[in-house]
Amino acid sequence: MGFPSLSHRHPAWARGLLLALLAFSPLGFSAQPAASGADTEAGSQAAAASDEEQPKGLLPINELRTFADVFDRIKQAYVEEVDDKTLLENAIQGMLTELDPHSAYLKPEAYQDLQINTTGEFGGLGIEVGMEDGFVKVITPIDDTPAQKAGVEAGDLIIKLDSTPVKGMSLAEAVKLMRGKPGSEIVLTIIRAGVDKPLEIPVIRAVIQVQSVKGRLLDPGYGYVRLSQFQINTGADMLKLLDKLERQNGAELKGLVLDLRNNPGGVLQAAVDVSDAFINDGLVVYTQGRLPDSEMKFRASPGARLDGVPIVVLVNGGSASASEIVAGALQDHQRAVIMGTSTFGKGSVQTVLPLHNNRALKLTTARYYTPSGRSIQAQGIVPDIKVENAQLTRVEEMDRVKERDLSGHLENPEGEESPGDGDATTALSDSDYQLHEALNLLKALNVLNRPKLKAVAEAPADQG
Known part of the structure; x- marks a missing residue:
């Protein structure tokens, strides 16, 4: 069942709303006479043609009339009474929601939550x-x-x-x-x-x-740093953790796993700080948008931690935004091997614009690009080595007889030691296969880069 036409009703408050929208807009508006009677169809066609030629900087008067008309109909005919404030705030939310998934109108509670989230x-x-x-x-x-x-x-x-x-x-x-x-x-x-x-x-x-930085030694000489999100102090906290791991190790680290899996991002400057820690010089990330202040370039300062030490960065589909900035920068500078699965693909920057009355806009204002000019928007960072999260199933093998088990075997002149059973490595492969593979890669890189052994004795000369 329909409802009676309200087109003949134009109460003063509806006309006032339309005038208020025009009066308080920083833009001009396009004055187009309204069509009436038999001229309605022709007027609509003319309005459509005029809209196509709408000069930039002018608000479309027909769409504003439509907005006021919809507002009027809701006020008059909706099954329950809705106050003007609710309708207008819903309209604002709709404007932001239709832009992209990350732009939003923040009411006081949501605005406060956003501020709290960045502090942890x-x-x-x-x-x-x-x-x-x-x-x-x-x-x-x-x-x-x-x-x-x-x-x-x-x-x-x-x-x-x-x-x-x-x-x-x-x-x-x-x-x-x-x-x-x-x-x-x-x-x-x-x-x-x-x-x-x-x-x-x-x-x-x-x-x-949320403690955004955690870590431990995986094996002697091999560190593990887990960043769960990027907060204001994440960069500084990571450097403190690296100092702690080196003290525990008693020497400089031989390799590092930087775990960004399921890290949703956070503060842009924190991502720059983390990248800067491992890059000697050059561009970390740059942003481009329509406003002059959205054009920014972030560069690494001279000097880097763990200079020359192999680094593996773990990523997955939950690594987003600031995580992708770090992974992209280290990948472009060939400072780390990226391992895991493709990342989330959020290549945009949001700016929080405070409004009056404890409200704010979270608005997408720029896209960011990796040092080589890549945009990862809706694409993500593709790992150098793809390693899916997996559960190992071990194949049972029969116990084999080795030389040391044979009766009367020759003794090793350097003495015999029981080989390690690798319990720690086995436990790691069972609990976190991707991390286990990252540690194996670090060890392999160190094997390839280690210096050649010097001869400690010359071979005896042939006698004839």
């Missing part, structure tokens, strides 16, 4: 999320958070929060539902690639305190 402490489940086909997509679970411990994985699609379907929600509404009192439980219903039925995963909310 916030409440919730511990997942970086986006929207895909109307559902909430998990970009990555953050290390050591309730979501990761509960088994949430990058690429999962959340279709329900407790009993509430996600379809039709905005991302901000979904995030608001996921947050709550620490210690309370929420059930995520997710769809996972390769799994036939939806999974229900209960997660206990907590105050998330």
Whole structure:
């Protein structure tokens, strides 16, 4: 059933809205007379033709009239009364939502959350999320958070929060539902690639305190640094960790694994700081946009940590934005081997533009490019060596008899030592196959680069 036509109604507030939109716009507007009566069709065609020739800098008056008309119809005919503020804020959200997945209108709560996220402490489940086909997509679970411990994985699609379907929600509404009192439980219903039925995963909310830099020695001489996201102090914290690892090792490191898997990005300057730590000189990243201040170039300062030491950077589909800046810079400068799977492919830069009344715009203002001029937007960083995340299945072999097991075998003049069983390496290959392969590559690079052995004794001369 339809509703009565409201085209004859043009209350004063609707006319006032149209005038306000024109009066407060920093742009001019194109004055086109409205068509009426029998001239409606011809007027529409003329308006369409005129729109095609719309001069830049002028607002299209017909579209503004349409906006005011839609606003009028909603106010008059929608089943429930909606206040003007809600309608206008929804219109603003719609403008930003249709631009790209990363631009957004931030209300006070969302604006505060964004500011908190860059400092490393916030409440919730511990997942970086986006929207895909109307559902909430998990970009990555953050290390050591309730979501990761509960088994949430990058690429999962959340279709329900407790009993509430996600379809039709905005991302901000979904995030608001996921947050709550620490210690309370929420059930995520997710769809996972390769799994036939939806999974229900209960997660206990907590105050998330993210430590963006962690690390340890994998083997004597081989360090491991894990960056879970890029916060303001990530670069400085990483340098402190490298100092600590070298003290623990008692000497300079022989190789380093930099783990950027499932790192959703963060602060651009932090990505520059991390790249600068390993690059002696040259361009790290540059950005290009429409505004003059969006054209920026970031260069490495002279001097680098671990100069000449082999580095392997681990990436996957959850490595996004600032992670891709680091991987792209080290790859272009041939300073590291990139290993893993292709990255997320977010090659754009967002600027937070504060507004009045504790609101802000998060607006995509530039694209970024790697030092060689590559844009990874919607493409990602392709690893130098592709290594999928895998689970090893070992083949059982019979115990073989070796020379040392034979009765009466000749002794080694340098003495006999029992060969190591490699328990630590075996455990690493079982728990993290990609990291195991990265460590193996570092060891192989050091084998190729080690100096030749000097002769300690001359071979005895032939006697005849």
